[in-house]
Amino acid sequence: MTYRDLVEQRDVIVCCGTGGVGKTTTAAATAMAAAQMGRRAAVVTIDPAKRLADALGIGALTNDPTVIDGPWPGTLAALMLDTKATFDDVVRRHAADDTQVDRILDNRFYVNVSTSLSGTQDYMAVEKLAELHASGDWDLVVVDTPPTRDALAFLEAPKLLTRLLDNAIYKLLISPQQGVLRAVNRAAGTVVRQLSRVVGADVVDDAIEFFQAFQGMEDGFKKRADATLSLLAADATAFVLVASPRADTLGEATYFLDRLRAADMRAAAVVVNRMLPSLSVDVDRAAELRSTLAGTDAAGLGIALADHAAAAAGDDDRIGELLTTAPDAVFARVPLLPSDVHDVDTLTQIAALLTASTGV
Ligand SMILES: Nc1ncnc2c1ncn2[C@@H]1O[C@H](COP(=O)(O)OP(=O)(O)O)[C@@H](O)[C@H]1O
Numbered sequence: 001m002t003y004r005d006l007v008e009q010r011d012v013i014v015c016c017g018t019g020g021v022g023k024t025t026t027a028a029a030t031a032m033a034a035a036q037m038g039r040r041a042a043v044v045t046i047d048p049a050k051r052l053a054d055a056l057g058i059g060a061l062t063n064d065p066t067v068i069d070g071p072w073p074g075t076l077a078a079l080m081l082d083t084k085a086t087f088d089d090v091v092r093r094h095a096a097d098d099t100q101v102d103r104i105l106d107n108r109f110y111v112n113v114s115t116s117l118s119g120t121q122d123y124m125a126v127e128k129l130a131e132l133h134a135s136g137d138w139d140l141v142v143v144d145t146p147p148t149r150d151a152l153a154f155l156e157a158p159k160l161l162t163r164l165l166d167n168a169i170y171k172l173l174i175s176p177q178q179g180v181l182r183a184v185n186r187a188a189g190t191v192v193r194q195l196s197r198v199v200g201a202d203v204v205d206d207a208i209e210f211f212q213a214f215q216g217m218e219d220g221f222k223k224r225a226d227a228t229l230s231l232l233a234a235d236a237t238a239f240v241l242v243a244s245p246r247a248d249t250l251g252e253a254t255y256f257l258d259r260l261r262a263a264d265m266r267a268a269a270v271v272v273n274r275m276l277p278s279l280s281v282d283v284d285r286a287a288e289l290r291s292t293l294a295g296t297d298a299a300g301l302g303i304a305l306a307d308h309a310a311a312a313a314g315d316d317d318r319i320g321e322l323l324t325t326a327p328d329a330v331f332a333r334v335p336l337l338p339s340d341v342h343d344v345d346t347l348t349q350i351a352a353l354l355t356a357s358t359g360v
């Protein structure tokens, strides 16, 4: 199994990892590689660097796939996740009628939940993924996940709303039996106060109104959450962990892999991005050259060479350790390029590097 096989065969690829390692870049390059193989690929990006977004034609915030023209036989489309717009779509899909839609969308508590509740972005990324997958328009959907320290935030995300709706206190809050409500007033008050600390003060009435407006939609949300969870767990779905060889982020990568394993999940691939390019001279030979060149005009060159060789060897050692943490995963190494990845040409280079990797 190689990275190329994953791109060629899977229906869904989820790129996870901490922020700044190159997740968005990897997700976009992966979708591009699929288009080069003739597949119809869509990538859901989260907050791409502005120049990459411009290069991909998603400079203006769009929540629907924009097709990117290029020299590939398949289709490449990209979109930038708009959490609020996606949440609004979800509400529209589940609501019984327009009145219920308006009641929810106009509710101030909803506006807070759909924009600033922690986990909402993960939740909507999964929703978008499920929506694109179900549309039948795409052979492969690649998702870039929000930066988080917890690999499982994404897996837990579909349950966000059902957990809220399952809450006993919520059930009592919407209970028509006012006597019961009064009896549990204090407990309910505590929960609402906790919620209000998260989403801002002065929301108690809005929250109750919000939950009341949601009545009748619980089952739909639960079914949807179950369906998206099965999609994430399906064999046709691959999790790709993006990491960098620097010591600090590598620790995070190991933590991610451990968390995934604890949840009985596997990373199908680990992309180690921004590897220092290895030179034709090893550490010992570089040190020798440094000694030989010392005192000559080329002394600076000798030092730079030795430093680089030592740093590259450090990368290799650390990657070796990561390899042992994920023995079943395909490894793909992508070198540090001389420039940022902000245009289609450079992205094409990353796609080529990913699919050329032999996997060990
Ligand atoms: N292999 C690479 N070589 C050079 N620059 C890279 C490479 N991979 C990513 N970058 C650059 O690093 C920055 C962060 O990458 P990005 O994909 O946005 O990370 P993330 O989504 O994980 O936060 C971007 O400016 C990107 O162009």
Ligand SMILES: [Mg+2]
Pocket (backbone or CB within 6 Å): 020, 023, 024, 025, 046, 047, 048, 144
């Ligand atoms: Mg990103």
